[in-house]
Amino acid sequence: MTAGASAAVGLAPDRSAGPTTPGALDAAVEAAAAAFDQGRRVDPATRAGWLEAIAAGLEQDAGGLVETAAWETHLGTARLEGELKRTVFQLRLFAAEIRQGEHFDATIDHEDPAWGMGPRPDLRRYNVPLGVVGVFGASNFPFAFSVMGGDSASALAAGCSVVHKAHDAHRELAARTARVVADALDAAGAPSGLFSLVTGRQAGEGLVDHPLVKAIGFTGSTAGGRALLDRIAARPEPIPFFGELGGINAVFVAPNAWAARRAEILTGYAGSFTLGMGQFCTKPGLLFVPAGDAAGIRAQLVEALAGFAPSRLLSDRLHAGYADAVATLRDSAGVDVLVAGDFAEEPAPTVLHTTAEEVRKDPHLLRQEMFGPASLVVEYRDQAELPGLADLLEGQLTTTLQAQEDDDVSELVARLADISGRVLWNGWPTGVTVSYAQHHGGPYPATTSNTTSVGTAAIRRFLRPVAYQSFPASRLPEPLQDSNPWRVPQRVDGVWQHPAGRTCVGGAGKEGQQ
Structure with a gap:
């Protein structure tokens, strides 16, 4: 196990360890920032492999995870098994999605001296990951919206690193899940510190305030989400807050x-x-x-x-x-x-x-x-x-x-x-399938953004666009190169081009409803 993976597990192995100290939180965030810098430019297939390794690790420890969750949450075994299955499915669906490369939104405008509004320089734009993401787990879905739930999975898929604040309602399960995730990432060769776990209210507040944290994902109550939103707004550098606060439906x-x-x-x-x-x-x-x-x-x-x-x-x-x-x-x-x-x-x-x-x-x-x-x-x-x-x-x-x-x-x-x-x-709202067209969000106070926390579109929350103007070909990121070494979809001079032989659809199957 790498140092980063050890730190991730050691932050909160069980209740007796107590809440994460400010020093341990700072170390986790700094390790996450270093891991982000090391892994931000890996190719989509490599990153997809990391997600698939986590999915396989969760499957391998499914019995122990479900047993821990049943003891700690009062939820039935069948419900928990279904929720863990959804979590594994989601990871594999996201892996298939990022292999396709559409999330980069790679757009190339070649130099054009005859452009209608005057000569156009060579412009190329694509989406890059935000950085370290702090994620707050939910109480009501100990797998699907918790340690390796939608926010953590989509942030990792986008290329970010994750520091997850465990929910106090199931800290034992959070610690066990974090061990599985850290071990899987370590075995897959991911950078140390890419994922870590912290516990306690003080650690949660410190996570929101930390200058190296570039976004927060949250699922919880309206009161709790509003408190985080106000705290984020008071930062010297406000950051995106993707909060799901609930609703009446x-x-x-x-x-x-x-x-x-x-x-x-x-x-x-x-x-x-x-x-x-x-x-x-x-x-x-x-x-x-x-x-x-x-x-x-x-x-x-x-x-x-x-x-x-x-x-x-x-x-x-x-x-x-x-x-x-x-x-x-x-x-x-x-x-x-x-x-x-x-x-x-x-x-x-x-x-x-x-x-x-x-x-x-x-x-x-x-x-x-x-x-x-x-x-x-x-x-x-x-x-x-x-x-x-x-x-x-x-x-x-x-x-x-x-x-x-x-x-x-x-x-x-x-x-x-x-x-x-x-x-x-003519349906009922309980049942949110994980799919391409899904949207799980809504105007405030349902959520704090216009994005979704469920489905493949959730990945784009943790990305931002960057344009490169008049760069030499050798200096361009891979998705923006004319040679297209990662074979991602590119919009070239206004026309979408898909690499020959690639079918731009997912391949994770039809399961995953919860």
């Missing part, structure tokens, strides 16, 4: 769909807002339905939830926050209880109820996130109200429309696209 049911499929819709809704004990960032927290039959809605939901088997939430702290959020909304004016749950150690689902009139009086009713198995049903009287109700919402990761082909929802769809990162038709 409203679902709108049009009248014709309600008349045709009410039982089906309510059953799907019940399954979606309780999936994973309601601890998914895409959980539907609002359901807008036509007014007139609250008793029938209650009966259908009670039936749909009859077989639900509750389990513990991820942590005591999260449980307390969930109970407080539900109680706050339940006790608000104009809100009543449709399905009574509880705040037991393994809480039963809660469904609250209000009307469009009440939320127009107090739009904050639509903005209370209940991170757990609870949701709010809002009854409206006329379909014409729906665009205006959508206007009361804050930025959303997802919005969903349950509608029939003959429902006139064009205006509503346009409003939902304005406030959402992903708009679904």
